[in-house]
Amino acid sequence: MSKLLLTLTLLTLSSMAFASEDPNAHLENLTQITSLIRWSGVIFSVIVLLAAWLLLRFVGKVVDGVSSQFVQYRMMLQKLQSFFQFFIYMTAGIVVFMMSFRINEQILTLIGGTLAVSIGFAMKDLAASFIAGLTVMIDRPFQVGDRVTFEGHYGDIVTIGLRSVRMRTLTDDIITIPNNKFLSEVTMSGNYGELDMQCVIPFYVGMDQDINLARDLIQEAASSSRYIHLPKPVVVLVSQSMAENYLAIKLTCKAYVVDTIYEKLFETDITLRVMKEFKKHGINPPEIAVRSKINND
Numbered sequence: 363m364s365k366l367l368l369t370l371t372l373l374t375l376s377s378m379a380f381a382s383e384d385p386n387a388h389l390e391n392l393t394q395i396t397s398l399i400r401w402s403g404v405i406f407s408v409i410v411l412l413a414a415w416l417l418l419r420f421v422g423k424v425v426d427g428v429s430s431q432f433v434q435y436r437m438m439l440q441k442l443q444s445f446f447q448f449f450i451y452m453t454a455g456i457v458v459f460m461m462s463f464r465i466n467e468q469i470l471t472l473i474g475g476t477l478a479v480s481i482g483f484a485m486k487d488l489a490a491s492f493i494a495g496l497t498v499m500i501d502r503p504f505q506v507g508d509r510v511t512f513e514g515h516y517g518d519i520v521t522i523g524l525r526s527v528r529m530r531t532l533t534d535d536i537i538t539i540p541n542n543k544f545l546s547e548v549t550m551s552g553n554y555g556e557l558d559m560q561c562v563i564p565f566y567v568g569m570d571q572d573i574n575l576a577r578d579l580i581q582e583a584a585s586s587s588r589y590i591h592l593p594k595p596v597v598v599l600v601s602q603s604m605a606e607n608y609l610a611i612k613l614t615c616k617a618y619v620v621d622t623i624y625e626k627l628f629e630t631d632i633t634l635r636v637m638k639e640f641k642k643h644g645i646n647p648p649e650i651a652v653r654s655k656i657n658n659d
Contacts, residue, residue, distance in 0.1 A: 403461035410461070414454040418447060487540070488525065494541035495524040503544065504551045509559060509622045511550040512539065518622065532626065552622065558591040559622045563615040563629050565636060566603060568648045573600060573611055576645050583635035584617040589628035591618035610648030 425443045429436040499522065504510050508519050510529070517531035527544070529537045553559040563584075567576050577598050584596045596617045603612035615636075619628040640646075 400462055400464055403463075407458040407462050410454055410457055414450050418450060421446060487542070490542040491525045491540045494543075494545050495522070495526075498522060498527070498541055498544055503549050505555045507622075508554055509552040509625070511552075513543070513547060515539075557621050558594065558618045559625065560594075560616055560618050561625055561628055563617075563632055565613045565615065566610045566648055567613065567640070568646050569609055569611060571611070571645050572643075573613075575643060576611075576640065577613055579639040579643065579645070580613055580615050580632075580636050583639060584615050584632050587617075587628060587631045587635070589619050589621075589624045589631060591620040594618040608648045608650045 421443060425439050429439055504519055506519050506522055509517065510519060512529070515529060515531060515537055517529045517535075517537070520528045520530050520536070524541070526541060527539045529539065531537060565576070565580060567573070577600060580598050581596055584590060584598075585592070590596070594617075596615070599614040599616065601612050601614070603610045615632065617628075617632070619625050
């Protein structure tokens with residue numbers, strides 16, 4: 363609140379100072395500013411600020427104490443505390459302002475100009491997000507329930523609002539994304555309004571292994587999974603994979619899970635089945651060549 367008083371005083375001084383470059387005018391403006399301040403009220407304002415600070419400290423300790431005793435009410439108490447703090451801030455700010463300044467046309471003009479500029483800056487991003495929200499709803503790059511990838515985040519779209527989109531990640535975190543972000547960034551939707559979704563699961567075997575058998579085992583493991591969406595095909599692609607220290611055969615299983623919520627369970631189920639069958643039939647992973655340098659002194 364003390365910062366508010368200082369800001370208003372500086373704004374008044376700046377607006378009057380730029381009105382004229384005459385030193386006498388500057389002195390007159392300074393006199394007008396000091397006449398707007400109610401100095402007796404400033405002293406009482408300090409008392410009001412101190413009382414508000416002590417009240418907030420007291421409420422904070424009460425909430426912490428009650429929350430530690432009744433954990434089930436902790437979230438509700440913290441929300442009530444947030445609303446109470448906001449109410450105290452606003453009330454104390456208004457009281458301090460009314461006590462510290464003599465309200466006249468000049469002060470009201472200053473307040474109106476300051477609020478107009480502040481609201482204009484605050485509404486700029488809000489207006490951009492609002493327009494972007496309408497664009498997202500009309501263009502529909504994704505829908506509620508879609509499993510999407512955006513800026514490194516992966517999860518399900520929970521809500522699409524006029525200001526932001528909320529995504530629930532696979533770790534059960536809620537991410538809020540402003541709508542204007544979607545106008546310039548690439549968004550990938552895995553299912554786009556459907557329950558089923560394709561899952562891509564890679565496997566690696568050695569170059570000297572039975573590739574056809576490995577491919578058949580992967581195909582069978584995926585087709586017999588309890589999470590498979592059978593109306594869509596199961597495809598296993600074969601390719602070579604070269605790295606710095608090994609050469610392997612990469613078998614990529616592409617299958618559809620019946621529901622996106624079972625994606626990771628589906629991948630786990632297929633992986634465990636394939637590893638079990640690989641071990642049973644003696645199909646080994648690629649051997650990693652370890653290179654060692656021998657320094658001859």
